[in-house]
Amino acid sequence: MNETLGRGYARIEAIRAARGEPLAMVPEPGAPPPDKYNSVYLTLFVAGAAFLLPFNSFIMAVDYFKDQYPDSTIMFDMSTVYITSACVAVVTNNLLLDLFTYNTRITFGILVSLATMLFVAVCNIGWDGFSPHVSYTINLVAIGVVAFGCTVQQASYYGFTGCLPPRYTQAVMAGESAAGFWVSLDRVVTKYGFHTPRRSTFMFFVFSILILLGHSMLHHVMMRHPLVQHYLRLTNESRHRRRIQLHLNPNEDATLMESEAGDTSYGVLKLQSPALSTATGQAEPETSAFSFANPVYSPTATAPVSLASPPSATEPTISPSAALQTPRPSYKVEDVVFESPERPTSWRAFKRGVKARWAVARAIYPYMVSIGLVYFTTLSLYPGIASEVPSCRLGTWMPIILMSAFNFFDFIGKIAAAWPYEWSRSQLLMASGVRLLLVPLMLLCAAPRHSPHIVGDVYPIMFSVVLGFSNGVFGSVPMILAPSRVGREHREIAGNMMTLSYNGGLLSGSLVSYLLLSMLGPRAGDPCRLLYPTPHLPTVPPATTTAGNVTYLTTALH
CATH class of the missing domain: 1.20.1250.20 (MFS general substrate transporter like domains)
Incomplete structure (x- = not known):
């Protein structure tokens, strides 16, 4: 967990605020503003x-x-x-x-x-x-x-x-x-x-x-x-999605709680470290830690489930096979562990x-x-x-x-x-x-x-x-x-x-x-x-006047 904390631990809202993004819901890719x-x-x-x-x-x-x-x-x-x-x-x-x-x-x-x-x-x-x-x-x-x-x-x-x-x-x-x-x-x-x-x-x-x-x-x-x-x-x-990752290790405890707003359509995923102890003072087995492969998390569920407190003696224990068949609610992630971006x-x-x-x-x-x-x-x-x-x-x-x-x-x-x-x-x-x-x-x-x-x-x-x-x-x-x-x-x-x-x-x-x-x-x-060569002009025989002078016509033609 120390390595994870070294990378940084912040809320999604804080990450978006640091980027200068509005905290309102981001529009879906299929519904852009009109041009x-x-x-x-x-x-x-x-x-x-x-x-x-x-x-x-x-x-x-x-x-x-x-x-x-x-x-x-x-x-x-x-x-x-x-x-x-x-x-x-x-x-x-x-x-x-x-x-x-x-x-x-x-x-x-x-x-x-x-x-x-x-x-x-x-x-x-x-x-x-x-x-x-x-x-x-x-x-x-x-x-x-x-x-x-x-x-x-x-x-x-x-x-x-x-x-x-x-x-x-x-x-x-x-x-x-x-x-x-x-x-x-x-x-x-x-x-x-x-x-x-x-x-x-x-x-x-x-x-x-x-x-x-x-x-x-x-x-x-x-x-x-x-x-x-x-x-x-x-x-x-x-681009930054690869830098915002959820790190869940077997030695960390993840507690699923109901939303504070009372909306039963989702819960809030909390990360805690070190792992909480059971009533006997022993840590929970690594197999009980929450992860995306755990059948407790199911996006097709219909009712919220609270895992904040251990089951009482009067409540029946739910086996893993039964958990696979039980509808569970969908959840949103409030807190994430993220890697600090590297300098370009x-x-x-x-x-x-x-x-x-x-x-x-x-x-x-x-x-x-x-x-x-x-x-x-x-x-x-x-x-x-x-x-x-x-x-x-x-x-x-x-x-x-x-x-x-x-x-x-x-x-x-x-x-x-x-x-x-x-x-x-x-x-x-x-x-x-x-x-x-x-x-x-x-x-x-x-x-x-x-x-x-x-x-x-x-x-x-x-x-x-x-x-x-x-x-x-x-x-x-x-x-x-x-x-x-x-x-x-x-x-x-x-x-x-x-x-x-x-x-x-x-x-x-x-x-x-x-x-x-x-x-x-x-x-x-x-x-x-x-x-397209220029054709030769026809020649004219020399002409003389009565005075015996050569006319300028021959010169002009040549």
Whole structure:
């Protein structure tokens, strides 16, 4: 008992008060507060758009960056830097999961993204006071910083929505696609409305910054919503449940008494030490001590029973076999023995966290592999190879159209992911593998540069549509299903593990895109001049005037 007392002995009400929880009855998981006007859903939708908005803003300004840095690999470099920084951020977020709250991590990410976007818009695009080499470096550093802040938000949001019903995870993923669709529409409008590339790109970034400001305010309002507080409370209780344990040892006495309130539907379980003595002064046998295996405790009972006093001589003794057949009342536990929580920075806590992540990964690995394959295929082609597909009719509009088609149908695909169809793990893995066929098909639309094997504007647009729609569906379903495959206390870990696999697919895909770029061959001037060479003009025999001077007509024709 001394060891038990060393761990701590407290009332449940005291434990809840120490946590800052209300003493009223906690709502059941099946009856959460209503989400009036779908305010939480819409806020998470905006959140999904906001944390991918900076990356999409850099990518959709492809025409400006290619004009500023011709003959460079700016789109490939920005994509790789972003994904590398994102992988560092998601690993860091997993390690610091227990040290900072959702709100702290998300607020940090919002501030970092806002500050970096403001700097790039004002200093590097609006002012343009740097040399091309310095400006190029600033863009890469800026997108790396933005990636860290945005990925901390992304991983935190997926861990956060893992604690909520699945529809809220789908809201975040639909918002991610909405970010791409919004910036595509924004870029088309600004490019058409402002003929100067620098001015149109500056206004394009300004609109993105305004959305980030709106998202910051909506997030802090959402965190106070009763629905969010309800599910966060349930998750916190599930996490700490392992630290609140009832310790009953054979040498301890447990006395079952009636409730002080007079309610006969339950009793109160009291723990006492040392064991009470019988009338003869001898301790009760160890077999008479109360435990959950003891037949005295039966939740299907109908009448209260008091064991506070030993039976008198006139009362018949109840045998153990008879006790099994006798209805007994249900009881609540008033006092518990609990283990004091360990500091999150201790080695034991770190080791336990690693084991928990390994157990979660083993439970959801098909979904991790599936989402990794999906984003590996996507980043192999988008935005790098998509920005290299030539068009002699559309010119500089071609990469914008391809990216807009991808983003629009990615948005539709993420909405379609909410369709109530139960995808099996094998179906998700098969669909993710089939998408790999899009890599050679899209590559043939750009390779070799001087004469692509698949010529025409319709084919790359069609491939971009299929790439976007399949990315929306099969990039969302695994993320939605994975948290439901583990216990509530591990759902945040599941969301973060899925984000880790997601970013692993992004990083490997962006690296493979450099290999695909090398397969396009060297740049050889204007490909349209090679595909559609300008015909030679007819020659005109020299003509002379009566004065003997050669007319300027021959010179003009040549």
